[in-house]
Amino acid sequence: MQLITLLASAGLAAAAVFKLQEPIGVQGGPSVPGDNPLTFCESPDSDILTITNVDLEPNPPQKGKDLLITAKGTLKEDVVDGSRVLLTVKMGLITLIRANESLCDQLEKVDKKCPLKEGELTFQRTVTLPAQIPPAKFNVHADVYSDKQERITCMEANDISFH
16 A cells, blocks of 8 residues: 555555565455455445555565565545554464554655545555565455544455465
8 A cells, every 4th residue: 555555564565575486466356456466355445545556566576675566546535643554464374463553654664644635646665575485375464444443445465475
């Protein structure tokens, strides 16, 4: 999600982990541009981050293999320490992950640091997908907020399943 850590750590990686047999498509709602299963939680018009593209390679992702996540976008203002990533991953009705993480800590996973300066951003991250992903439907919700509680971005991947 500097864009991809917003996304990758907030759920892009998790979202991508859960689709296997078919190319991933949007399940509904305003779609995130690019080759991915993501939708925005609501209109992104007032978000601090304008996402121009998020791509997953390969698409479809494969269990036990590497997944390359590439994202591009533009920040309307600086993002500083105190920004948070709220991530929820569910398998059906069961919550598997509920995390409230420091965005700045997550940025370090893609070799970025806070503050993220206003302007164009590009992120890339490789994630190894577990070979033991069960055949089930997954929902991923990633909400990213600034230190002032303003929305940076919010994305979802719903009804993602391995066959």
